[in-house]
Every structure is written in C-alpha cells, then in structure tokens.
Amino acid sequence: MNFWQRASSIDRRIIFILLFIAVVIPLIFNFKLPNRVTKEVQAVYDYIESLPPGSVILMSFDHDTATLPEMTPMARALLRHIFTKGEKVIGTAFLAEGAAIGNKAFKFVSDEFGLKEGEDYVFLGYRPEISSAILGMGENIARVYPKDYRGVPLADIPLMQQVKNYRDIGLIISVSDNDSPNAWINLANARYHKPVAPAVTAVMATTYYPFLQEKQIIGMVPGLKAAAEYEQLINKPGTATVGMAAQSIAHLLIVLLVIVGNIGYFMLKRRNA
Amino acid sequence: MDVGTWIAALLTLAIYSFLYKDNPFYKFAEHLLVGVSVGFLIVIAYMDTVVPKIIDPLFVRHDWLIIIPIVLGFLMFFRFSSKFSWVSRPALALLIGFGAGVAIPSIMQSYILSQMRATISPFTNINSLGTTINAVLIFVGLICTLMYFYFSKKHEGTVGVAAKIGIYFLMIYFGATFGFTVMARISLLIGRVGFLLSDWLGLLKIS
Amino acid sequence: MLFQFFIPSRPSVRAYEMVVDWTQTIAIFTLLVGITGMLKYNLEKVSRKKSGYGYNIVTIAGVLAMALTGLIWGRSEGTPFVWIFDHVQSPMQATVFSLLSFFVASSAYRGFKARNTEATLLLVAALLVMIGRVPIGDFISSYFPKIANWILDVPSMTARRGIFIGIALGTIATSLRVILGVERTYLGRS
Numbered sequence: 001m002n003f004w005q006r007a008s009s010i011d012r013r014i015i016f017i018l019l020f021i022a023v024v025i026p027l028i029f030n031f032k033l034p035n036r037v038t039k040e041v042q043a044v045y046d047y048i049e050s051l052p053p054g055s056v057i058l059m060s061f062d063h064d065t066a067t068l069p070e071m072t073p074m075a076r077a078l079l080r081h082i083f084t085k086g087e088k089v090i091g092t093a094f095l096a097e098g099a100a101i102g103n104k105a106f107k108f109v110s111d112e113f114g115l116k117e118g119e120d121y122v123f124l125g126y127r128p129e130i131s132s133a134i135l136g137m138g139e140n141i142a143r144v145y146p147k148d149y150r151g152v153p154l155a156d157i158p159l160m161q162q163v164k165n166y167r168d169i170g171l172i173i174s175v176s177d178n179d180s181p182n183a184w185i186n187l188a189n190a191r192y193h194k195p196v197a198p199a200v201t202a203v204m205a206t207t208y209y210p211f212l213q214e215k216q217i218i219g220m221v222p223g224l225k226a227a228a229e230y231e232q233l234i235n236k237p238g239t240a241t242v243g244m245a246a247q248s249i250a251h252l253l254i255v256l257l258v259i260v261g262n263i264g265y266f267m268l269k270r271r272n273a
Numbered sequence: 274m275d276v277g278t279w280i281a282a283l284l285t286l287a288i289y290s291f292l293y294k295d296n297p298f299y300k301f302a303e304h305l306l307v308g309v310s311v312g313f314l315i316v317i318a319y320m321d322t323v324v325p326k327i328i329d330p331l332f333v334r335h336d337w338l339i340i341i342p343i344v345l346g347f348l349m350f351f352r353f354s355s356k357f358s359w360v361s362r363p364a365l366a367l368l369i370g371f372g373a374g375v376a377i378p379s380i381m382q383s384y385i386l387s388q389m390r391a392t393i394s395p396f397t398n399i400n401s402l403g404t405t406i407n408a409v410l411i412f413v414g415l416i417c418t419l420m421y422f423y424f425s426k427k428h429e430g431t432v433g434v435a436a437k438i439g440i441y442f443l444m445i446y447f448g449a450t451f452g453f454t455v456m457a458r459i460s461l462l463i464g465r466v467g468f469l470l471s472d473w474l475g476l477l478k479i480s
Numbered sequence: 481m482l483f484q485f486f487i488p489s490r491p492s493v494r495a496y497e498m499v500v501d502w503t504q505t506i507a508i509f510t511l512l513v514g515i516t517g518m519l520k521y522n523l524e525k526v527s528r529k530k531s532g533y534g535y536n537i538v539t540i541a542g543v544l545a546m547a548l549t550g551l552i553w554g555r556s557e558g559t560p561f562v563w564i565f566d567h568v569q570s571p572m573q574a575t576v577f578s579l580l581s582f583f584v585a586s587s588a589y590r591g592f593k594a595r596n597t598e599a600t601l602l603l604v605a606a607l608l609v610m611i612g613r614v615p616i617g618d619f620i621s622s623y624f625p626k627i628a629n630w631i632l633d634v635p636s637m638t639a640r641r642g643i644f645i646g647i648a649l650g651t652i653a654t655s656l657r658v659i660l661g662v663e664r665t666y667l668g669r670s
Contacts, residue, residue: 012586016292019585023459023466028477033615036625065565065573069464070457096317097310097573100555100565107557126321129368129507131375136500139493143501146325150556186379190387202457206450209637210644214391216383223453224460225614243463248616250459250581255607257589262603265593277567284568288575292582304535306572308542309564311518314511315543316550316561322508342502346509350516364506371503373655374481384648388641411638418642439642444598446639448605449631455588455610458581465578468571 008264015257022253026245033245037229040212043219044197045081045233047171053086055170056163061093061102062130062180067201068101073240074199074227075101075175079109081234083120088159090169091123092145094133094180099126103149117150118157125149130180134187138166166192171218177201181208185216197221282473285465414442519543605631 048057059078063071082089091106093099106123115121124145127133136144141164142154154160162168172194174181181198188194195218198208202223211217221230224247227240287302327343330336345367351360392415395408420432421439428436470476481499525536546569550561594600611617612628657663 010589012590013292015586015589016582019462019582020466023463024470027463027467027470030477033619035615036618038625038629065570066577067457067461068570068574069467069578070460096314096321097569099317099321100313100562104557126317127504128318128322128511129504131372132500132503132507135375136497136504139497139500143497144504146329149321151320151324186383187375190379190382202453202460203450205453206446206632206636206640209632210388210391210641211383213633213637214387214394216387223456223613224463225456239464239467243460243467244615246463246466247456247459248614248619250462250585251455251610251614252616254455254585254588255610257585258592258603258607261589261592262594277563281567281571284572285575288572288579291579300532300535301538302572303576304538305542306569306576307518308539309546309569310542310573311515311539312543312546312550313561313565313569315515315547316555318508318511318515319551320555322504322511326505326508338498339501339505342505345502346506346512349506349509349513352513353517353520364509368503368506368510369658371481371499373658376651376655380648380651384644388644392641407634410634414635414638415642415645418639419645422642422646439639440598441601442635442639442642444601445605445631445635446643448602449609449636451588451602452606452609452613455581455584455606456613458578458584461574461578462581465571465575 004264004267007260008268010257018253018257019250022250023246026249027242030242031245033248035225035228035232035241035244037233038226040220040222041226041229041233044078044173044199044221045219045230047195047197047218048078048081048085048087051085051087051170054088056088056090056159056168057082057171057173058090058092058169059102059173059175060180060184061091061098061105061175062095063101063175063177063201064095064097065101067177069239070201070224070227071101071175071177071199072105073224073238074221074230075105076109076238077227077230077234077236077240078173078175078199078221079105080112080236081230083109083113083115084234087170089121090141090159090163091121091149092133092137093124093126094128094130094183095178096126099149118148118152119159122157122159123149130183131187134183135191138188138192140165166194169194172196173199175199177204179204179207181217185211189216199226278472282469285469413438418442605636 051057059075059082061075079089089106091102093102103123103125106117106121110117110121113120117123124141125148127144133144142160145154147153148157166188172184172188174184174196176198177200181196181200181204184196184198189196196216197218197220198204199221200208200223202225205220205222208217208220208222212220221227224240224243228237228244231238231241284302284305287298290296291299327339330339331343345364349361349364351357392412395404395411399405399408417435417439419439420435421428421443423432423436426432467477471478481496519540522536522539526533526540546561546564549559549564553559553561555561588606592599592603592606594603608624608631609628611620612624612626612631617624617628654663
C-alpha cells in the first residue's frame with residue numbers, strides 16, 4: 001500500500017485519538033489566541049448596553065443538558081452583563097430540562113452579585129406548548145405562569161408587579177439548541193414587535209442569518225466562540241475563552257485530515273485512470 | 274473530590290467506551306440516562322404544569338371551566354387502545370387546529386413578507402461595487418434556490434440552469450452548516466474533556 | 481386563531497385567551513401520554529423477560545429514583561433530585577452528544593471528497609467556515625474570517641432564505657388543508 005493509499009484510509013480509532021490529543025494539549029497548556037468579536041455578538045452587547053437601567057429582559061432557557069458545555073458559558077456571560085447593567089431578568093423554559101438549567105444559571109450568577117430572587121430576577125419555570133405560551137404571555141404573563149418556579153404566586157412577587165406582558169419587557173433572549181427562537185421571532189416579534197436575540201448552539205447559527213439581515217433579530221450569540229467573544233466584551237473570561245485554543249486546534253486537525261483525504265483521493269484516482 | 278464527581282466521571286467514561294465498541298457499560302449508562310430523564314420529566318411536568326394548570330384552577334380557584342380541557346386531555350389516553358383511539362381525536366384536533374391557525378399569519382409575516390423585503394432592501398443601500406454584487410447575488414440566489422424547489426416544471430433549459438445555480442447556493446449553505454456543526458460538537462467535547470481534566474483529575478483549573 | 485389575528489375585538493381576544501389556556505392544559509396530557517407509553521414499553525419488556533430486560537430494569541429504576549426524590553424532597557438546590565440531575569443526567573447527556581464530535585471528524589475525513597462541482601462547493605465552504613470562525617483562522621490570516629463572514633452573510637443566508645420561503649408555503653398550504661378538513665392524517669385515518 002503506498003503513502004496516499006495509507007493517507008486516505010487512516011483507521012478511525014487513530015482519528016479519535018488524534019482529536020482527543022488536539023483537545024487535551026491546548027487545555028493543559030492553556031494557549032491563548034486573540035478572539036475578534038463578530039458583528040452579530042457586538043449587536044447583542046450594544047443593545048443590552050443601550051437599555052435604560054431597570055429594564056426587564058426575558059430570557060428563555062430552551063435547551064437541554066446535551067448542549068450545556070456550549071450554552072452555559074453564553075447564558076452566564078449574558079446574565080453577568082445584564083446584572084452589571086442593573087437590569088432585571090424574567091426566566092422561562094420551554095424544554096423540561098431548561099427549567100433546572102435556568103434555575104441553576106440564575107442562582108450561580110445572582111450569587112456573584114448578591115441579588116434577590118423576586119426583586120432582581122424571577123424564574124418562572126417550564127411550560128409545554130411553546131406557541132400558546134408565547135402568545136399567552138403577550139397578553140398576560142400571570143395567566144400562563146400563575147406561580148414561579150418556587151411555587152410563589154406572581155401576585156406576591158415584587159418584580160412581577162411591574163411586568164404584566166410584553167409591553168413591559170425590553171428584550172427577549174432565547175438560549176436554545178433547537179428551533180425555539182423561530183417561535184419567538186414568528187410570534188413575539190411578528191405579532192408583538194418585541195426585539196429578539198437568539199443565543200444558540202453553533203449548529204443553529206446558519207438558520208438565523210436571514211432574520212439578522214432583515215433585523216427581525218437584533219443580533220445573535222452562536223456557539224462557544226460567540227460565548228468567548230461575549231466574555232471578552234464584558235471583560236470576564238470564563239470556560240468559553242479557555243476552550244478557544246482547543247477549538248482552534250481541533251478544527252485545524254479536521255481541516256488537515258479532509259485535505260489529506262482529498263489529496264489521497266485524487267492521487268489514487270489519477271493512478272487508476 | 275466528592276462521590277458525585279466520581280460518579281459523573283465514571284458514567285462519562287462508560288459512554289465514551291462506545292468509541293471502542295458497544296459494550297455492557299455503555300448500555301447500562303444509556304438505559305440509566307433514559308430512565309432518569311423520564312423521571313426528571315415526571316417531576317417537572319407535575320410541578321410546572323399539572324399543579325398550576327389543573328390542580329390549582331380546580332381545587333383552589335374553583336375555575337370549573339377548566340374541566341373541559343382536562344376531559345379533552347384525558348381522552349388523549351385512548352391513543353393506547355386500538356379500538357377506541359378515535360376518542361382522542363377532539364383533543365388532537367384542537368391542538369392541530371390551534372397550531373394551524375397560529376402558523377398562517379405568523380409564518381406569512383416572518384418567513385415570506387419580511388424575507389421578501391429583505392431580498393429587495395439591499396438594492397436601496399448600494400454604495401460600492403461590493404454592496405452591488407452582494408445585492409445581486411442575494412436576489413439571483415433566492416430566485417434560483419426557489420427554482421430548484423419548483424418541481425411542477427422539468428428542470429431543463431432556463432429553469433434547469435436556474436435550478437443548478439440554486440443547488441450551488443444550497444451546497445454552500447450545507448457546507449457552512451456542516452462547518453458550524455463541527456464547531457458545536459467539538460465544543461461539547463471540550464466541555465466534557467475539561468470536566469474530566471479539571472473537576473475529576475484536577476490537572477487544570479477552569480473557572 | 482387565524483381570524484383573531486385580523487379582528488382583535490374584545491370577544492375575539494377573550495376567545496383567543498381561552499383557546500391559548502386550553503391548549504396549554506391539553507398539551508400537559510400529551511407529555512403524560514408520552515411518559516406512560518415509555519413506561520408501558522419498559523414494563524412489558526421486563527414482565528415478558530425479553531432479551532436484555534435487565535437494562536429495562538435499570539431504566540425503570542432510574543425513573544423511580546428521579547421521580548420519587550423529586551416529588552418527596554422537592555427540586556431546590558441541595559436536594560437529591562438536583563444532585564442526580566447534576567451528577568448523573570447532565571454529564572451523561574452532554575457526553576452522548578460529545579461522542580458525535582469523533583464521528584463527525586471521522587466521517588468528514590472519509591466522506592468529504594471533491595467528486596464534483598457541488599461536492600467541491602460544499603467542501604470549500606465547510607473548510608472556510610471551520611477555519612474562519614475560530615481564533616486560529618484570524619491568527620493565520622485576517623482574510624479567513626472575512627471570507628467566512630461573507631459566506632454566511634450572502635450565499636449561505638440566501639439559500640436558507642429560499643428554504644424558509646419553501647417551508648412557509650408548505651406550512652401555509654398544509655395548515656389550510658387542516659383547517660378545511662382536507663388533511664386528516666393527524667387523526668389516524670388514511
């Protein structure tokens with residue numbers, strides 16, 4: 001078997017090991033690479049910066065634990081920015097696991113700022129049937145969520161006295177690994193004209209560029225790199241920033257493997273012709 | 274390092290053992306995952322939906338009108354009977370009808386009218402050769418992509434050429450999506466490896 | 481729902497709110513039906529001692545452990561429910577999806593060949609986005625992120641828009657068929 005035959009038929013277990021090494025080495029040696037901020041992430045940051053203090057933002061945790069490594073850094077970075085600005089957050093979830101994830105995210109970040117649940121943020125919990133819930137909240141949030149995640153009636157929560165429906169909300173952020181942001185865009189934005197910003201897993205990124213161009217969304221935070229960009233913008237590097245070198249080297253490895261595979265393919269094709 | 278971290282790490286390694294081949298450790302972990310996920314759903318469904326939407330309205334607020342959707346909802350369980358599955362149809366019809374009615378105006382607005390406007394609006398913003406080329410590419414690309422999905426006419430002649438160009442645009446889209454998919458999966462791998470190296474083995478410190 | 485969008489009078493808003501509430505309540509039962517179906521399948525396998533039923537016992541044990549701890553001790557931080565979520569469910573679920581990274585790398589190496597124009601376009605777009613959208617791309621050359629961003633903003637976005645419009649037309653057509661009673665397959669009849 002000549003070199004190119006060997007190069008285009010590497011055992012997949014060797015590829016697995018190479019990929020594992022490509023991720024481990026940068027993590028252990030903690031390489032740092034400069035990370036340019038993209039316009040869609042900058043747009044979300046600028047929009048939150050432009051909101052007056054005391055504005056209320058609705059953040060929906062529409063993802064499950066499968067994408068936690070990607071979504072947690074961006075959710076935390078967004079919450080840190082929002083709380084630093086003195087803005088309030090109402091949390092919802094339209095996937096069951098999002099309920100536990102959202103609650104943890106709020107607790108984790110609010111503890112850093114010494115914030116009080118019920119006054120600075122409220123987590124409402126899970127509801128099924130995202131379309132009816134989004135439409136219902138447009139008229140009256142308390143009809144969809146009579147109580148919050150802790151079981152406290154909304155009538156007894158100070159923050160909810162000033163928030164009845166979307167009119168009282170400045171921005172909707174959907175932290176999602178599925179097409180939930182589409183529901184927010186189609187319903188909350190199209191019907192109630194609320195600004196929406198998806199914070200999505202990288203797989204979903206290409207889906208939202210048409211909405212970005214038409215300004216149906218004010219910006220977007222797609223993937224771990226975007227989370228690292230946001231951490232850079234708020235000057236609080238976290239797990240996303242640490243992962244960027246590993247992400248880069250892993251991508252480089254896959255690109256090299258594809259190029260080698262293609263060169264091998266063409267060399268063999270020419271030889272057999 | 275606590276018991277929880279060890280359990281998480283061992284279960285992580287059990288799942289990763291699938292990379293070598295399917296084995297009882299992987300199967301055990303996989304079935305356990307399915308079980309705890311459903312158990313989780315039961316708790317969340319009860320606390321976040323059954324209590325506030327059924328128990329409280331009926332037994333606390335005495336909103337008797339809620340009995341109608343509750344009865345309709347119970348009828349859904351007849352799906353399990355091959356003889357009486359027709360009983361679940363009214364509830365299904367309400368859900369599907371709701372979805373259909375909501376979909377039409379919202380999708381017309383977001384997916385068609387707004388997107389058509391966005392295709393034309395770059396022509397109102399032309400200030401250089403680059404923006405001109407982009408505007409033309411967006412317009413031509415959209416027409417050609419839609420021509421590819423138009424199957425009422427055979428793809429030959431002008432329609433064939435347009436459909437071919439549409440395929441090229443679609444291939445670029447699929448390639449970009451694949452690139453992002455790779456990024457997403459690698460991110461998940463980085464997260465898990467980070468957990469194993471920092472939380473479990475203590476080889477590095479990740480905040 | 482369709483008419484209410486265009487006729488937002490007080491009675492139509494009341495009807496709208498009622499339908500939205502009822503849909504939420506009925507949707508709860510679709511969840512319960514799914515859970516019941518899953519439990520039924522596993523219990524049947526165990527009761528009939530079908531091959532591999534030991535794993536189904538593990539599944540049922542997982543369901544009981546999670547459900548009972550949550551319903552008895554609640555779901556606040558520090559409870560057994562949250563402990564199982566943090567140390568069993570979350571790590572395993574994240575790991576299952578991270579497995580895909582290995583298979584994606586292997587299948588990209590094996591399957592991504594520039595066999596024809598379409599495959600070459602797909603390949604080149606993928607490689608440029610993979611390099612351009614990570615920090616190392618910018619480090620190698622500032623053109624990589626610019627090209628990647630252009631691909632996302634123009635040709636990729638355009639194709640996605642075409643797909644959206646196609647989906648929209650199909651959804652509207654199907655919705656009209658459902659409303660007019662032409663489409664009844666969701667009821668289980670042919």
